[in-house]
Amino acid sequence: MPIGDQDVGGTKVSAKDLKRRYDDLIKEALLRADPKLEITRADDVAVPGTITSDILTRIMHSDIVVADVTYPNPNVFYELGLRHACRIGTVIIRDKGGPRVPFDIAHLRHIEYENTPSGLKDLSDKLRQVLDHFSRNPESPDSHFHELAKLTHFPYPDYSDNSDDIEPETMAILAMMQSPEILDLMIRAGSGEPVDQKELVTAMAQNPAIMGSFAQAMVKSGDLSFTGSKPDAVLPVKKPTRRKRPAKKNTKRKR
Numbered sequence: 626m627p628i629g630d631q632d633v634g635g636t637k638v639s640a641k642d643l644k645r646r647y648d649d650l651i652k653e654a655l656l657r658a659d660p661k662l663e664i665t666r667a668d669d670v671a672v673p674g675t676i677t678s679d680i681l682t683r684i685m686h687s688d689i690v691v692a693d694v695t696y697p698n699p700n701v702f703y704e705l706g707l708r709h710a711c712r713i714g715t716v717i718i719r720d721k722g723g724p725r726v727p728f729d730i731a732h733l734r735h736i737e738y739e740n741t742p743s744g745l746k747d748l749s750d751k752l753r754q755v756l757d758h759f760s761r762n763p764e765s766p767d768s769h770f771h772e773l774a775k776l777t778h779f780p781y782p783d784y785s786d787n788s789d790d791i792e793p794e795t796m797a798i799l800a801m802m803q804s805p806e807i808l809d810l811m812i813r814a815g816s817g818e819p820v821d822q823k824e825l826v827t828a829m830a831q832n833p834a835i836m837g838s839f840a841q842a843m844v845k846s847g848d849l850s851f852t853g854s855k856p857d858a859v860l861p862v863k864k865p866t867r868r869k870r871p872a873k874k875n876t877k878r879k880r
Contacts (some may be wrong), residue, residue: 626649626693626701628668633696633724645670648747650740651693651718657745658752660687667700676700684708690758694730695723702730709768709859716755718748733768 626647631638652664670679684690684707687854692705694717708715717735721728736755738748759767766772773779807828814820 627696627698628666631698638696646740650738650745651691651734652731654738654745654749654752655776659756676704680704680727681707685711685716688809689714689716689756691718693718693720694726695720697724697727702727707732709770713765713771714759715764715767716752720859 626639627643629640631643647666652666655662655664665683667680670677670683684704690708692701692708692715694705705715705717717730717733717740721737721739725731735840736748736751738744739752758765766775774781807825810820810825810828814825868870
């Protein structure tokens with residue numbers, strides 16, 4: 626859903642109003658439909674107007690993606706298209722009193738809701754039915770794209786075994802790009818500025834996905850090994866300079 630201020634036909638919708646709609650209605654309805662869901666909205670991982678690699682990863686790998694198309698928003702439509710193209714498990718919702726849905730997606734199956742207490746219960750019930758359908762029919766197409774792909778036996782590209790083609794350094798850089806804070810720390814360290822290692826580790830620990838990418842890159846490059854009884858991590862530290870011992874004087878007396 627949009628996460629920034631919207632202007633729809635001269636009507637202003639603030640980011641605060643959208644956040645309230647998410648917290649009090651959409652997220653609450655999802656949790657009532659299935660309390661075990663782990664729910665993330667775009668602004669939990671990005672700022673308005675950006676599509677980060679973390680968002681793309683969630684679009685590709687999340688079991689369920691919910692798209693609120695109430696307010697026409699380029700990012701929402703683009704991300705909805707990406708999700709339809711890569712996997713099954715997409716739920717489209719819209720406010721019954723919102724503006725008309727664009728023609729290109731008007732034919733797609735969707736759930737209409739009302740932003741009211743009774744609308745919350747109704748939305749929760751409908752979401753529960755959809756989630757149950759996905760659980761019972763995990764391979765059933767949920768969009769015209771997947772229906773056509775199944776009908777025409779479309780050969781999807783398979784990237785599942787090409788991890789060896791990605792250099793560890795690239796994996797680490799992609800991981801850093803997901804967190805401006807970590808990226809700033811690494812840039813400062815790279816420019817020679819002293820950086821508190823504890824601050825860096827703490828920042829990475831707050832995002833397990835980034836920590837995992839770094840660990841995978843280190844294992845792949847050989848900087849981290851678990852072959853012994855204890856994990857052995859090789860860190861890029863300078864070796865201490867050894868001082869040359871002075872040559873021993875010849876104390877023997879000449880005869």
